[in-house]
Amino acid sequence: MSTTVSPSQSVPAQTAAAPLSGVRVSRALIYAALVIFAALFLIPVYMVLVTSFKSIDQVSISTMWNLPTSFTLESFQRALEKLLPNLINSLLLVVPATVLSAALGSMNGYVLSKWRFRGANIIFPLMLFGMFIPYQAILIPLVQFLQTIGLYGSIGGLILVHVVYGLPITTLIFRNYYAEVPDEMIEAGAIDGAGFFGLYWWVVLPISLPGFVVVIIWQFTQIWNEFLFGVTITNTASQPITVALQNLSGSQIVEWNVQMAGAFLTALPTLLVYILLGRYFIRGLLAGSVKG
Amino acid sequence: MNRDRVTAILMLTPSVILLAIFVYGFIAWTGYTSVTDSNLRQQLRGETAEVVGLKNYEDLFTGLLNKRFRVDMTNTVFFTILFIVACLGVGILLAILLDQKIKGESVFRTIFLFPMALSFVVTGVAWKWLFNPTSGINVLPTVIGLPAGQFQWFISEDRWLPFNWHDLGFYIALILLGMALLFTLWQWSKKRSQWAAFGAALTLLLLAWVTLGDPRSITPIREDGHGFNVALIALVVAAGWQMSGxxxxxxxxxxxxxxxxxxxxxxxxxxxxxxxxxxxxxPLLQPITLSAMIILGHISLKIFDLAYTMGGGNNLFIDMPGINMFFTTFRASEFGRGAAIAVIMLIMVAVVIVPYLYTQLRSETHL
Amino acid sequence: MRSSKWFILVAALALMLGVFALASAQDAQPSGDLEIFSWWTGGGEEAGLNALIEKFKEMYPDVNVINSAVAGGSGVNARAVLQTRMLGGDPPGTFQVHAGAELNTLWVAADKMEPLNDLYEQNGWMEQYPQGLLDLISDDEGNIYSVPVNIHRSNVLWYIPANLEEWGVTVPATWDEFINETCPKLQEAGVTPLAVGETWTQVHLWENVALGVLGPEKYNGLWDGTTDWAGEDMTQVWETFGKVLDCANEDMNALTWQDASRMVIEGKAAFNVMGDWAAGYFLVDNSLEPETGFGWAPAPGTEGVFNMLSDTFGLPKDAPNRDAVVAWLSFLGSAEAQDIFNPLKGSLPANTEAQIDDSELYNAYFQNAYEDWTSNTIVGSLAHGAVAPQEFSSPFNDVIAGFQESRDVATAQATAAELAATTMTAGSE
Structure with missing residues (x-):
């Protein structure tokens, strides 16, 4: 499997063929490059953490790269104070919206992959287009629509919006996932007398767990991180955490330590999901490019 | 089985209806709003908006007051190009490095990919702090005794590569001229004298147009100075940091x-x-490059949160159509004009996405 | 004795009535949620609002006050949120709005506000508020639509006296003096002559340059159509503004107004033109004494003119929990509330019954400013919604941002002139 001449044990023959020192040097260069890139990628993390553990009088220009002289959780406390209601809003939003859009996506994916019908080839791409549009293009009617049905400014309205605009990606992921399920399994179930729902319940759903994990992680991350809907169709009481964080950074006296602590708090849930379930996260990521 | 098929279609119907309303219905509604003079004052008073045709679009491209929109278009072009190049470059480099049977590959992969899990707002807030010209990254060299950096990052007012939308016609004419010339030479080298003569005539015609005529006059865009705003580099770095994984x-x-x-x-x-x-x-990776370019391209065309968090909405050097739409609609309360900007954004994205969706789904054989 | 029996009866009745009255008063006590929408999220403003809310809660313990403050300089973000909410049919209980065009041309013109004349008469405010201020918050029929909490002055030039002495400069009386004498001298000394912040502070600076160059009469003419935006006077305004910006810090777009004020405090810059909310910043946040620690003067060329703005709160139609809102507004307009709020926020009380002479409450700056308020020519602020409708002021931000970058006088003047021509008529309907 080795691609370059490798000093590792896997391909000893090649190692012997190549001049040893050159190999070592190129391996060292590869690792050096990776370490440098990793360090560059981690700079913002370092800065966010270092700043958020400082008290406000320690946050000064000349020492901003230094470690805090004394660790304090003061900024986290202050950030949490300001962001807690929004953190709760985000949770209240994310959980139902994720579950609903995953459930609907699973059903849609099942229909589109196993119950192909005339016109599906037109309907599916039309549905899919919905995940690429700039949401500005639907924002003005959306606000008016939500106020007409009385959901403007509420978390309920935000849930509805995220479910609807989450449908294309969840449908896509499930459709591709179920496409891998052999049609024979469905046919076998059908012979046993199962109908549309029976097949879904007894055959498809039991093997859907990995699909659900991918979709749920993806939707959780997307909805948690979303900003545009959060800032336009909520009121102060229902704002999700990203909007509150942005307000924190736009506030008049810039307390960088509190802001950084706020940024960290906002990032924490999705980061945890990513670190714990990264494999599935990447699958959702790649599904976004339609075929992956 | 037939009844089941009906059930299947029925189960899909709610989603289809929802998307039909929320995507296509709303787009149509936005399209209609964009040809009216709808604004907050009217709506608050319960008056109906008047249809004004393409006036909003005309204003955006030619109006003295709407220079901001043309700045945004310039920024979008430069940002999109740089963002795609940066992400592709860094992305393939990292991928190749990681493909070398690396020990601890998963650790590196985790590090390169984690920014994807963050909100653009978080990225914006963190990088705004890092890009603060009097602190942040600029101070980093002083840690090892070097002089502090002087780059102004996202508040830089420098502008390179001056250009003007109004000159677009001229550039198009030049490109046509070049193409005609190449065509002539190519036909001539193939000894197809008739085609070569045709090409030569076309070339001369275009040359006359460029030198004697005024190809600029075909561009219906107001003449005002634009260029590559250096402040965009900050945006590219932050967005690239997030997306190159x-x-x-x-x-x-x-x-x-x-x-x-x-x-x-x-x-x-x-x-x-x-x-x-x-x-x-x-060569085998080329389709992936194309996919990546399209996905990244449509992200950059509609970017909002990141630029908004870093620029706060008034920094025109990193302004984007998405922010302009937001401010035109929700601050200046000009819904008609906001809708026009939204429609232009949609068209830009659709030009990229629709052919992509078409080919992606067409080439599916197993489904 | 009969009379004593009667007395007891009457007393008992009176007592019962009293109890009933008390009980019913208890019933009339507003309760429920009261949402107060503002952009007071930092420093003295936040402290002032919190002190008001605290006092209000003492008076009406059953009301649950929700402080919906939206961050973002000068209320830009807050207004965006407010508009969306009002359009969404979801008004807050009461919201902060600048007196003048911002209130009249939008909310009142759209018939979204309840007149408050009854409230004014019940509380005797008709006599307690200056007529000029009442005019700003009334329509042509004399309906009053909001309750002013404070008065701010926009045209103030701030400095640190000791620093000026050290650098050997004096307070410039005109913008010409600033550009030709003060600025070069300071630049030679390696000091930034003028500290400026993000775009809205540049608009704020612009209005005071315009006021200084034009004088109050022509400045007012900008808003009623008698001054020609394309005329020579305005060319001079833009030229002067460009030269003033040349004397300012280059990283202005990255700074908040506090950052700009801090440049003055830290001796990096000599002057700063900012509204007198900056007094609170100098005094409270940086513990500087008025006159000795920090100094002020009218912005160059504006001696004898008071460029004002006022924060007010109104009662939107269909406000949730109207009773609580009315109770809040009654409290807000009282001299007592204004004496709680203004010393903390750092502003002048709008109610003339307030204890302005009490130096415990109002420091030397405010006593001085109050004198000017009552004696100067009054004009209204552009950057803070007093004189121009939002259709003008919001795109004008872009004009200033564009000019700040290009310093192109002709374009900026032409753009502003066109903007004025297309939007200012809308404001005067």
Whole structure:
């Protein structure tokens, strides 16, 4: 499997063929490059953490790269104070919206992959287009629509919006996932007398767990991180955490330590999901490019 | 089985109806709003908006007051190009590095990909602090005793590559001229004298147009100075930091899909490692590059949160159409004009996405 | 004795009535949620609002006050949120709005506000508020639509006296003096002559340059159509503004107004033109004494003119929990509330019954400013919604941002002139 001449044990023959020192040097260069890139990628993390553990009088220009002289959780406390209601809003939003859009996506994916019908080839791409549009293009009617049905400014309205605009990606992921399920399994179930729902319940759903994990992680991350809907169709009481964080950074006296602590708090849930379930996260990521 | 098929369609129907309303219905509604003079004052008073035709669009491209929109278009073009180049470059580099049987590969991969899990707002807040010209990254060199950096990052007012939308017609004419010339030479070299003569005539005609005529006059866009705003570099760095892990993941998946046999065969044929990449691997990765370009491109065309968090909405050097739409609609309360900006954004994205969706779904054989 | 029996009866009745009255008063006590929408999220403003809310809660313990403050300089973000909410049919209980065009041309013109004349008469405010201020918050029929909490002055030039002495400069009386004498001298000494912040502070600076160059009469003419935006006077305004910006810090777009004020405090810059909310910043946040620690003067060329703005709160139609809102507004307009709020926020009380002479409450700056308020020519602020409708002021931000970058006088003047021509008529309907 080795691609370059490798000093590792896997391909000893090649190692012997190549001049040893050159190999070592190129391996060292590869690792050096990776370490440098990793360090560059981690700079913002370092800065966010270092700043958020400082008290406000320690946050000064000349020492901003230094470690805090004394660790304090003061900024986290202050950030949490300001962001807690929004953190709760985000949770209240994310959980139902994720579950609903995953459930609907699973059903849609099942229909589109196993119950192909005339016109599906037109309907599916039309549905899919919905995940690429700039949401500005639907924002003005959306606000008016939500106020007409009385959901403007509420978390309920935000849930509805995220479910609807989450449908294309969840449908896509499930459709591709179920496409891998052999049609024979469905046919076998059908012979046993199962109908549309029976097949879904007894055959498809039991093997859907990995699909659900991918979709749920993806939707959780997307909805948690979303900003545009959060800032336009909520009121102060229902704002999700990203909007509150942005307000924190736009506030008049810039307390960088509190802001950084706020940024960290906002990032924490999705980061945890990513670190714990990264494999599935990447699958959702790649599904976004339609075929992956 | 037939009844089940009906059930299946019925189960899909709610989603289809929802998307029909929320995507296509609303787009149509926005399209209609964009040809009216709808604004907050009218709506608050319960008056109906008047249809004004394409006036909003005309204003955006030619109005003295709407320079901001033309700045945004310039920024979008430069940002999109740089963002895609940065993400593809860093992404493929990281993917190739990680493909070398690296110990601790998963750790590196985790590090390169974690920004994808963050909100653009978080990225914006963090990088705004890092880009603060009097602190942040600029101070980093002083840690090892070097002088502090002087780059102003996202508040830089420098502008390179001056250009003017109004000159677009001129550039188009030049490109046409060049194409005609090449066509002539090509036909001439093939000894097809008739075609060559036709090409030469066309070339002369275009040359006359460029020199004697005024190709600029075909561009219906107001003449005001634009250029590459250096402040965009800050935005590219932040966005690239967030998104290049994504291209890395795509490339890595692609690299893992290339069988080792193929590489081995090439090596046996005497290809050096570099040639293996150039002749075998890169060509095989081309479809991925295209996918990545389109995904990244549509993200950059509609970028909002990141630029808004970093620029706060008034920094025109990193302003984007998405922010302009937001402010025109929700601050200046000019719904008609906001809708027009939204429609233009949609068209830009659709031009990229629709052909992509078409080819992606068409080429599906297994479904 | 009969009379004593009667007395007892009457007393008992009176007592019962009293109890009933008390009980019913208890019933009339507003309760429920009261949402107060503002952009007071930092420093003295936040402290002032919190002190008001605290006092209000003492008076009406059953009301649950929700402080919906939206961050973002000068209320830009807050207004965006407010508009969306009002359009969404979801008004807050009461919201902060600048007196003048911002209130009249939008909310009142759209018939979204309840007149408050009854409230004014019940509380005797008709006599307690200056007529000029009442005019700003009334329509042509004399309906009053909001309750002013404070008065701010926009045209103030701030400095640190000791620093000026050290650098050997004096307070410039005109913008010409600033550009030709003060600025070069300071630049030679390596000091930034003028500290400026993000775009809205540049608009704020612009209005005071315009006021200084034009004088109050022509400045007012900008808003009633008698001064020609394309005329020579305005060319001079833009030229002067460009030269003033040349004397300012280059990183202005990255700074908040506090950052700009801090440049003055830290001795990096000599002057700063900012509204007198900056007094609170100098005094409270940086513990500087008025007159000795920090100094002020009218912005160059504006001696004898008071460029004002006022924060007010109104009662939107269909406000949730109207009773609580009315109770809040009654409290807000009282001299007592204004004496709680203004010393903390750092502003003048709008109610003339307030204890302005009490130096415990109002420091030397405010006593001085109050004198000017009552004796100067009054004009209204552009940057803070007093004189121009939002259709003008919001795109004008872009004009200033564009000019700040290009310093192109002709374009900026032409753009502003066109903007004025297309939007200012809308404001005067």
């Amino acid at each position: 994504y291209t890395m993941a795509m490339y890595l998946a692609g690299l893992r899909g290339i069988s080792e046999d193929l590489r081995e065969a090439a090596r046996v044929d005497g290809c050096s490692e570099l040639q293996v990449y150039r002749r075998i691997i890169f």
